[in-house]
Amino acid sequence: MVSKPSVTATVYTARRQAFVGRGAAATKPLMSSGPPKAMTAFDNLGRPENLPDEIAQQLRTRILNESLAPGQRLPTEQELGAQFGVSRNVVREAIARLKLTGLVETRHGVGTFVCADLAMRPFEVSHDDLMDLAQLIHVHQLRVEIESGAAALAATHRTKAQLDTLQQTLKRVELASADWQVAAHTAVDFHLAVAHAANNPYFVRIMGHLSHVIHNAVRTFRFRNTGTPRIDEIGNEHVLIVDAIARQDSAAARHAMRTHLDNAMARYRKLLGDL
Numbered sequence: 146m147v148s149k150p151s152v153t154a155t156v157y158t159a160r161r162q163a164f165v166g167r168g169a170a171a172t173k174p175l176m177s178s179g180p181p182k183a184m185t186a187f188d189n190l191g192r193p194e195n196l197p198d199e200i201a202q203q204l205r206t207r208i209l210n211e212s213l214a215p216g217q218r219l220p221t222e223q224e225l226g227a228q229f230g231v232s233r234n235v236v237r238e239a240i241a242r243l244k245l246t247g248l249v250e251t252r253h254g255v256g257t258f259v260c261a262d263l264a265m266r267p268f269e270v271s272h273d274d275l276m277d278l279a280q281l282i283h284v285h286q287l288r289v290e291i292e293s294g295a296a297a298l299a300a301t302h303r304t305k306a307q308l309d310t311l312q313q314t315l316k317r318v319e320l321a322s323a324d325w326q327v328a329a330h331t332a333v334d335f336h337l338a339v340a341h342a343a344n345n346p347y348f349v350r351i352m353g354h355l356s357h358v359i360h361n362a363v364r365t366f367r368f369r370n371t372g373t374p375r376i377d378e379i380g381n382e383h384v385l386i387v388d389a390i391a392r393q394d395s396a397a398a399r400h401a402m403r404t405h406l407d408n409a410m411a412r413y414r415k416l417l418g419d420l
């Protein structure tokens with residue numbers, strides 16, 4: 146069973162949010178300091194596909210713009226359920242998602258509170274971040290810095306076995322080039338293999354965390370462009386990266402990865418513009 150990437154879900158939503166500004170009211174800082182004021186009502190959701198995620202996102206937005214201030218007590222499950230028009234179970238699931246990412250904590254018998262020190266929360270690029278074009282670009286900028294650094298380190302730290310893996314992965318991407326789904330998977334594998342070759346576990350961890358972002362972008366791009374010369378351009382850019390890593394030229398590897406990802410962003414922007 147072949148499933149297409151959610152171009153409509155990802156790209157159209159990204160454009161809608163970037164240009165029309167869905168949730169503008171929800172993201173407007175309602176208050177940034179002083180004592181908590183009465184909260185405005187949350188958007189009633191009707192019947193969207195994933196209620197807990199939608200609710201978690203509305204709450205996350207309020208927490209991050211401090212309209213729900215650090216340390217502030219959240220409304221009860223019952224109150225939130227009534228505002229969102231959902232059951233308490235759905236609210237509980239949404240709160241569980243926020244707990245996982247360190248945004249709220251539950252004090253038994255007292256209630257759920259916004260964590261006091263949000264700066265200490267675990268690093269997260271949430272699925273919702275990818276629904277907003279400006280955020281998407283920020284994540285991509287982070288990726289450029291991380292991956293060009295990883296490529297530079299890989300040039301000096303890679304083992305022979307890791308170089309073999311990189312070269313084999315490139316071949317797999319090429320062999321799969323007609324099949325956008327397999328090609329997307331192997332292309333992500335290639336970028337993860339560069340991070341492994343840096344021989345620094347933190348690069349592997351952060352790239353693992355970002356891999357869903359990379360996979361989303363690559364799938365969308367491959368879906369739209371398979372069979373066009375653009376796929377060959379990408380192949381050539383990958384070869385330049387591996388060649389620089391093979392000859393242990395750190396500066397060239399850094400430059401080749403940066404160029405590849407800058408081009409990727411330009412291609413992705415064009416793709417969004419074309420839709």
Ligand SMILES: [Zn+2]
Pocket residue numbers: 332336379383405
């Ligand atoms: Zn690539």
